[in-house]
Amino acid sequence: MNQVREYRRARHLSQLALAEQIGVARQTVNLIENDKYNPSLDLCLRLARALGTDLNTLFWRGQDEEKD
Amino acid sequence: MRRKISWDDRLIKWFYDVPGVVDEHMRAEVGRLSLRALAFMFVYDLLSGLVLSLWAVRSQTTSFELLFYIALAVQIVGLFAITIFGVLIPLSRSGIFWNEVTPEERPMVLRRLRHRWLWLAPTIFVTEWLLNSAIDYEQGNFWRLLFSWSEVYSALRFALLLGLFMYAFERRRIRVVKNSD
Numbered sequence: 001m002n003q004v005r006e007y008r009r010a011r012h013l014s015q016l017a018l019a020e021q022i023g024v025a026r027q028t029v030n031l032i033e034n035d036k037y038n039p040s041l042d043l044c045l046r047l048a049r050a051l052g053t054d055l056n057t058l059f060w061r062g063q064d065e066e067k068d
Numbered sequence: 069m070r071r072k073i074s075w076d077d078r079l080i081k082w083f084y085d086v087p088g089v090v091d092e093h094m095r096a097e098v099g100r101l102s103l104r105a106l107a108f109m110f111v112y113d114l115l116s117g118l119v120l121s122l123w124a125v126r127s128q129t130t131s132f133e134l135l136f137y138i139a140l141a142v143q144i145v146g147l148f149a150i151t152i153f154g155v156l157i158p159l160s161r162s163g164i165f166w167n168e169v170t171p172e173e174r175p176m177v178l179r180r181l182r183h184r185w186l187w188l189a190p191t192i193f194v195t196e197w198l199l200n201s202a203i204d205y206e207q208g209n210f211w212r213l214l215f216s217w218s219e220v221y222s223a224l225r226f227a228l229l230l231g232l233f234m235y236a237f238e239r240r241r242i243r244v245v246k247n248s249d
Contacts, residue, residue: 016170018246024091027243031093040092046088 002059007051018064022046084159087241089166094164105154112146166243174244179240185235192226 008018008029015033019026024043031037032047039047048055073081077090080098106236115188120139124132169177200223201214 014246016168023089025088025094025164026168027166028091028093037093043092 001035002032003053004029004047004051004058007058008033011051018030018047018050021050084164086164097159097162097164099153100168101155102160103151103234106152108150109147112150113143116142116146124214165241167241167245168245171244171246177242178239179223181238184206185231188234189231192230193223196226197223 008015008019013021015029016026022029022043023046027039028039031042032039044055044059048058051058073090077095080090080094084098084221086094116139120135120142124135167177197214197219201210201219
């Protein structure tokens with residue numbers, strides 16, 4: 001699972017507020033947080049910038065979490 | 069964040085009546101389902117054309133007008149079935165058609181919806197009234213037909229039913245989303 005939800009909550013942002021900030025629909029943020037949608041690199045970068053972190057921290061999966 | 073809206077995004081927004089922003093996820097979903105629909109429609113058109121041609125050639129039919137209407141009905145039914153079941157229903161399940169609003173925005177959105185239908189319904193009435201009278205022109209004098217009670221009543225009934233249905237449909241699409249999470 002990615003860390004989007006944790007970082008969003010740490011910044012006291014709602015899904016709606018984050019979605020407006022990065023220019024997507026709220027459902028897309030929800031899908032990303034629940035690992036049901038793989039965002040493009042551009043969207044990942046926008047997310048990382050909006051949440052004040054980097055791609056590695058936000059999206060990196062450990063070896064034991066790697067999906068087949 | 070203001071981004072330039074491409075013509076494809078405008079087309080998606082208009083054709084599917086999407087209330088929110090057209091983002092990459094929506095483009096991907098619409099693209100996937102539209103591709104599926106295109107493939108189904110292509111095969112359906114080929115098969116239905118083949119079957120109808122064979123029937124026209126092999127059968128003893130001389131009523132080509134009837135054949136034309138059957139072919140038209142088959143095309144329209146297939147088109148609507150593929151569009152509704154292949155594209156619109158799967159898209160609606162993904163929540164793309166919901167008009168998500170916060171609890172604070174809900175009264176304003178409802179008011180705007182009511183005002184919209186307050187001017188749209190009369191517009192539909194006038195358009196339907198004029199079109200219906202124009203299409204019925206062969207039956208008599210256009211102006212006498214236009215101001216006949218039956219034409220006015222028919223257009224009024226249509227506008228009322230359609231207006232109420234569309235208002236209820238758009239109202240049902242409004243979803244309240246808590247702004248906390």
